[in-house]
Structure formats: C-alpha cells, structure tokens
Amino acid sequence: MTLKKQFGITALVSVITTLFIFLVYSPAYVPIESTVISFSKILQGKTINIYAQKTILPFLDSYIPEREIADTKADTTYILSTDNQSNSITYSNKGTPLYTETLIPAHKLSASVETISLDEIKNGLSDGTIGVTSTAKEFTIDYFDLSTQVLTVYTSYKEINTAIENDQTVIMSWQEANPQWAILDIDQTSLLRPSENPWPLTLAYSVQGPQAVEIATAFHTVLPKTNFDHTKLTNVAVTGVTAISRGVEYEIARRNDPLYPARGVMDILSQADITHINNENPLFDSCIPEKEGIVLCGKTPSLISLTAIGTDIVDLTGNHQNDYGYDANLESINHLSQAGIEHFGGGINQADAEKILYKTVNGTTFAFVGYNYFDSLNGPDYVSIAKDDQPGSNFYSEEKMARDILLAKQNADIVFVHFQFIETYQYFPLIEQEQVFRQAVDLGADVVVGVQSHQPQTVEFYNGSAIFYGLGNLFFDQMWSRQTRQGIIPWLSFYEGKLVNRYLYTTLLYDYSQPRFTNGSERSELLSEILN
Numbered sequence: 001m002t003l004k005k006q007f008g009i010t011a012l013v014s015v016i017t018t019l020f021i022f023l024v025y026s027p028a029y030v031p032i033e034s035t036v037i038s039f040s041k042i043l044q045g046k047t048i049n050i051y052a053q054k055t056i057l058p059f060l061d062s063y064i065p066e067r068e069i070a071d072t073k074a075d076t077t078y079i080l081s082t083d084n085q086s087n088s089i090t091y092s093n094k095g096t097p098l099y100t101e102t103l104i105p106a107h108k109l110s111a112s113v114e115t116i117s118l119d120e121i122k123n124g125l126s127d128g129t130i131g132v133t134s135t136a137k138e139f140t141i142d143y144f145d146l147s148t149q150v151l152t153v154y155t156s157y158k159e160i161n162t163a164i165e166n167d168q169t170v171i172m173s174w175q176e177a178n179p180q181w182a183i184l185d186i187d188q189t190s191l192l193r194p195s196e197n198p199w200p201l202t203l204a205y206s207v208q209g210p211q212a213v214e215i216a217t218a219f220h221t222v223l224p225k226t227n228f229d230h231t232k233l234t235n236v237a238v239t240g241v242t243a244i245s246r247g248v249e250y251e252i253a254r255r256n257d258p259l260y261p262a263r264g265v266m267d268i269l270s271q272a273d274i275t276h277i278n279n280e281n282p283l284f285d286s287c288i289p290e291k292e293g294i295v296l297c298g299k300t301p302s303l304i305s306l307t308a309i310g311t312d313i314v315d316l317t318g319n320h321q322n323d324y325g326y327d328a329n330l331e332s333i334n335h336l337s338q339a340g341i342e343h344f345g346g347g348i349n350q351a352d353a354e355k356i357l358y359k360t361v362n363g364t365t366f367a368f369v370g371y372n373y374f375d376s377l378n379g380p381d382y383v384s385i386a387k388d389d390q391p392g393s394n395f396y397s398e399e400k401m402a403r404d405i406l407l408a409k410q411n412a413d414i415v416f417v418h419f420q421f422i423e424t425y426q427y428f429p430l431i432e433q434e435q436v437f438r439q440a441v442d443l444g445a446d447v448v449v450g451v452q453s454h455q456p457q458t459v460e461f462y463n464g465s466a467i468f469y470g471l472g473n474l475f476f477d478q479m480w481s482r483q484t485r486q487g488i489i490p491w492l493s494f495y496e497g498k499l500v501n502r503y504l505y506t507t508l509l510y511d512y513s514q515p516r517f518t519n520g521s522e523r524s525e526l527l528s529e530i531l532n
Helices: 009-023 032-043 054-061 118-127 137-144 157-165 212-222 246-255 300-308 326-338 350-354 398-411 431-442 520-531
Strands: 049-052 086-091 096-108 131-133 152-154 170-173 181-183 202-208 233-242 274-279 311-315 342-344 357-361 364-371 414-419 447-450 459-462 465-468 486-495 498-510 514-517
Touching (some): 118 137, 131 137, 131 157, 152 157, 157 170, 181 498, 246 300, 300 326, 311 357, 326 342, 398 414, 414 431
Parallel strands (some): 049 086, 274 311, 364 414, 414 447, 447 465
Antiparallel strands (some): 086 202, 357 364, 498 514
C-alpha cells in the first residue's frame, strides 16, 4: 500500500512553501512564517492531500524520507494526509494556474550562434553538448521528458560561464540571465524582441482538486505567479548618427516622402519602450540643405522619420547643432519638444545642456547623460558648446562626468553615458577613447555609448557594464564605403532595474538615406569585426 503520513496545517505549509521556493528561489522572498499565517488564514486549518509530479519527488524526499511505491500512481504522487479528498500539482495548463517557469538558452554573444531549435536543445541535452543549470534542471526534465542521468548539470556561476565561454549553450531559468551572455532565439522566436509567436520554452504548473483555488490563492498572496513578469521588462533601442541633411533631404525631396528614411526600420524600433536618436544637426522651417560640405541642416517636416521610429529621447551632443546659428538650434529643439521628444547632452542653454534626463519605465528608472567630448577639446567657449544662455552641446570635463554619474547613480537604477568622441573610420576604438569610456564605467555608468562614429566599432562588456564604442550611421548619406553604410542598433533589455541582455540589430544604408536590417553574411561579417 502507499505510505500515508499525517500532517497538520503547519507541516503542510512548510512542505508546500519549500516546494514553491524550490521552483522560484530568490533571496528576496518573504520568510516562511509569513506564509504560514497566510495559509492558515485562507485554508482555515484544513488538511489537504497534495500530489506532485515525480520530478519534484527528490526534493520532497528531504522532508518526507519514507516513501513506498505500491502502484503505478505512487511514483508520480506524494500523499501528505489521509483526507479522502486530493489535490494535484502538475505540469499542465489544466486546472487553476499556480506558477509559470520561463527557461532560456544562453550562449556567448557571437556572430555564428544566434538561434536554436527545440529539437536541437533536446538532442543536445541528451548527448551532453548542451548543459543545464541546477536551478533549471527539474523544469528541463519536465519539459523535454528526459532522464536525470543524461544531463550535464552546472551548479555555480563559474561552471556556467566557463561552459558558455567555450561555445556551449546552457539552459537556465530566466532569473539567471546575465548581460555578458546572449539569450538565443528558439525556432526564430525571440523572448525579448518583437516576435509573432509566443516564447516556446515555458512551463505552466497548475493545481487541480477540491481545494485548488484555495491553494493557488494562498501561494499567490506571498509568492509570484511566474519567474518572468513581462510588465517588468524594459527594452531600450540606441541608434547611431542621424543627420537628416544633404543627401538624405535630396532623397526625401526626390521621392516626395519625408518618411522614406525610416521605412526600413520603423516597424521594429517603434516597439521599444525607449527609442533613442542621436540628432546631429538642427531641423528648422527655413532650412535649405546644402548638397555637399559639412554645414548641415534639415527641414522641419523631416522630423516625421524620428517620430515614426517611436523616438522618445534625443541626444544633442553633436557638433553641428549651431551650424546655422543659435536661433535655428532653438527652433529645432522646440520642434523636438513639441513632438514629445525629450533631450539631453545639449539644450537651449548651458543649464539645459548639462541636465541629467531621467525616465522611469516599467519600474526601472534610467538616467541619461551626454557630452560633446570632441569639441570640448577646443575649450568651453567653442561655438558648438552651450554657454550661459546660448544653446549648444554639453561641455565635457572629467570632474563634471564624475559628479554627474554620482548624482545619476543616486537617483536611477541604470545610468547611460553618451559621448560625441573623436571621429575615426575604423572598427576599433582609439586608446584615449577606450580609457575615457572605461573610466565612465569605473565611475558607475551601466551603459556607455559612442555616438560620433560613422561606422560601427567594438562592443565590450567591461566590469559588468556594456560599452559600445561606435554605432555607425542611422539616417545619413555616407554611401561611399561599406563601413559607413553599416550600422548597429543595440537592443538592451532591462528587468527589475538590471541589464539582462544585449542584442545587436545590424543595418546597411541604401539610397543615401535609408537603413535596412541585415541578416546572413552581411550581418555575420559585421558582428565578427566588432565582437572580436
């Protein structure tokens, strides 16, 4: 016969609570004492049978060491009382929802491995070429119906990181995501970027039985319903050089289509929670764009390309803001503000240019700081720099950056620092550039971006922070080389105040104005240059 053991409500609560903590362990969860009170209040001292799937049994063995298997059902259940009524916790969508676990395949950020299929995951788990973390082990067994013996299990961060750095894919729970790794797509479906299909690697657990609603309610008063709450996710898209002027304006006029520059990327970028633009030159009503040269302006109607991609914030660190004088710059900033686009790194006067821009989205507060490093080398009186009541870009000094980052860190979860640095046409950064960008990280920046580069540059993960030395062009007319046609758009995912994933969209410029997303060899060749 199947062993039956009597449990009072406190013992039952202890087992159920510990079981659930096993499912969604986090140091931030409430202590068991609070759970006992909640269960006692909701269940009113009832004794309830709980059946659990066999993959949970090894965990329960530490609490109920004696167990007999007397029939075919016994190895898939645990009987916690002699009550005639029973309730079962199963990996199923049937019944009252109890908990949903999201798993992810993590790999090294690379040009060669970006997607994987469910079949490849199952086969890799079976032959040991794909590993699994100890946290995700039981869920993985449930999902793929595998035997424990076949799995390669990693129990520490060091083991996981070593495996990933050696080009192995590791299945882990969502809460183990780390921004130095990449979350692979599964069967062309992304967890964190716009996708047509739902994420396939999720497990829904439910409770069935006479007291199912009571049990689920008790769980949910103190513990989350899932380890991945999409309402806590924030995606930030960061773009490179935008200078709607010269050839861009010519193509807009030739096609009579102010939206033309944005048409290749707007469907994706408009879905980010925060979309950033680095606007290099003013947009004003009386602009007559030059056909060549480096005095740049754009027409006011061309602002529609910025709104079409869902621009939320604009970086005004560029050195062409005052090309047509202060009034044109002021008019341009006013147009941006009227379009609902907030600015930083430049402004209508010195105080406005120096301000830190804060935005809170889905529970995470971001701070954005920007500097015109390049023109600051000419001193604070240089024509493009904001001074007193004159508009312009933000002057850089090491002392100012240290002060700004300290203040931003006190008021935000995530600090972005953007630089209009010295322009070079190469994939790798200058030594001075590397020193300044890394110093920003050492001072507390979480993401550092070079917005000056007209071709993509190296991507680095340094001391727990993401550095993008250069993004290349977005809306600009530099068609004269393969490198200046290339661009990257970091799609950065944040969860509960932390960076959890970096994805790089890659683009190629067409028609002197329009970036389009790339894939295949065009994508992999660029990623190979900047990820190495």
